[in-house]
Amino acid sequence: MICHICKNDFSDSVYPHHVERCEELEQQEKAPxxxxxxxxxxxxxxxxxxxxxxxxxxxxxxxxxxxxxxxxxxxxxxxxxxxxxxxxxxxxxxxxx
The missing domain is CATH 1.10.720 (Transcription Termination Factor Rho, Rna-binding Domain; Chain A, Domain 1)
Structure with missing residues (x-):
């Protein structure tokens, strides 16, 4: 599955955990x-x-x-x-x- 944030491809078992982490990083980058x-x-x-x-x-x-x-x-x-x-x-x- 492809992450909608970083566009990297991950296996089905890793994908949900990766997306959570990627979303956290995205929020940190947006924070002032x-x-x-x-x-x-x-x-x-x-x-x-x-x-x-x-x-x-x-x-x-x-x-x-x-x-x-x-x-x-x-x-x-x-x-x-x-x-x-x-x-x-x-x-x-x-x-x-």
Whole structure:
């Protein structure tokens, strides 16, 4: 049987197990990469898309450190925000008796 993903031919007994594994690999490839797994050009693109100023960083280790610091800082800022809208203060109307 031929795998619909990788197009390789497998015996009937191996095919179901292969397809499961091939589908897992396909899902992993589609999942977004973490900065730690990105190559330098990908890190630079990521930084540009997310508005991260790399400053003088040019080596992968330097760029990665800047990106991780920026994403950590952004995560801390997001965690500090309360998604609830505070209740409006009560207003009183003066008595006109």
């Amino acid at each position: 990469k973490t900065p730690e797994k990105m190559k330098l050009p990908e890190l630079k693109d990521y930084a540009e898309k997310h508005g991260i100023d790399l400053g003088e960083a040019s080596k992968k280790e330097e760029v990665l450190a800047v990106v991780l610091a920026a994403t950590q800082k952004a995560g801390e800022q997001d965690a500090g925000r309360d998604s609830k809208v505070p209740d409006a203060p009560e207003t009183t109307t003066p008595d006109t008796d």
